[in-house]
Amino acid sequence: MQIETLYEDNDLIIVNKPAGLLVIPDRFNADLPSLNKLLETKLKQHIFVVHRLDRDTSGVICFAKTEQAHKYLSQLFQEHKVVKLYAGLVSGKVMPEQGRIEAAIAEHPVAKGKMIITKKGKPSITDYRVTDQWPLHALVQFQIHTGRTHQIRVHMQSLGNPIVCDEIYGDGKPFFLSAIKRKYRLSAKHETERPLLNRLALHAYRLQFFKEDGKEIIAEANLPKDILACVNQLNKLTANNNQ
Numbered sequence: 001m002q003i004e005t006l007y008e009d010n011d012l013i014i015v016n017k018p019a020g021l022l023v024i025p026d027r028f029n030a031d032l033p034s035l036n037k038l039l040e041t042k043l044k045q046h047i048f049v050v051h052r053l054d055r056d057t058s059g060v061i062c063f064a065k066t067e068q069a070h071k072y073l074s075q076l077f078q079e080h081k082v083v084k085l086y087a088g089l090v091s092g093k094v095m096p097e098q099g100r101i102e103a104a105i106a107e108h109p110v111a112k113g114k115m116i117i118t119k120k121g122k123p124s125i126t127d128y129r130v131t132d133q134w135p136l137h138a139l140v141q142f143q144i145h146t147g148r149t150h151q152i153r154v155h156m157q158s159l160g161n162p163i164v165c166d167e168i169y170g171d172g173k174p175f176f177l178s179a180i181k182r183k184y185r186l187s188a189k190h191e192t193e194r195p196l197l198n199r200l201a202l203h204a205y206r207l208q209f210f211k212e213d214g215k216e217i218i219a220e221a222n223l224p225k226d227i228l229a230c231v232n233q234l235n236k237l238t239a240n241n242n243q
Contacts, residue, residue: 001021002004011066014060014217048067050062050064070214086142089201090138090156091162098129101127105122119177125145128143134238164197164199201230207219
């Protein structure tokens with residue numbers, strides 16, 4: 001598996017994580033490949049996990065190469081001194097188009113791996129801004145000021161706009177062109193329709209912080225092809241309908 005390196009020096013490495021790849025092995029998927037192990041093989045050295053992305057979330061993620069860098073970067077993330085920007089395709093029309101969600105998050109008391117909004121949870125803050133809006137979907141930019149598990153996914157569910165293809169907080173259905181195109185016709189080459197997107201439509205596209213020596217690091221990853229394909233089709237259909 002080819003992993004795109006966005007930035008690298010003697011202290012850290014920042015890469016563009018593909019969707020579907022675990023950041024580190026977990027007890028449920030011990031036999032599956034993980035990003036940290038792939039990078040350790042590539043770099044031929046041990047690396048330290050600084051933060052994580054969900055398995056189906058793609059995008060920018062940082063690893064430390066030394067214990068000192070790991071300690072410093074971990075503190076940066078803990079103190080919320082890192083700018084973390086995400087892009088997500090959500091279901092429905094988002095209103096208002098810009099805002100802040102402040103809703104505490106905790107683990108579900110029964111369902112393992114699921115989070116809920118509750119007053120007894122940890123404080124969680126997400127800023128959001130709609131960048132593109134269509135009748136049934138929206139592309140939204142998120143900045144998270146806390147790093148709770150599934151934070152964006154839980155917060156958007158609370159607005160009634162779950163992330164597209166979210167199996168836990170949405171309907172989990174793949175994104176098919178036929179669902180948005182009225183007169184869709186299947187190509188003669190295919191017996192069944194292939195989805196434009198069949199994974200969580202969430203992408204970490206920017207990380208920004210200052211290293212210990214004062215150097216500013218800005219790493220960005222463009223929208224991946226699957227999410228971009230959905231955006232392009234939504235724009236195309238909207239343009240056609242307006243003609």
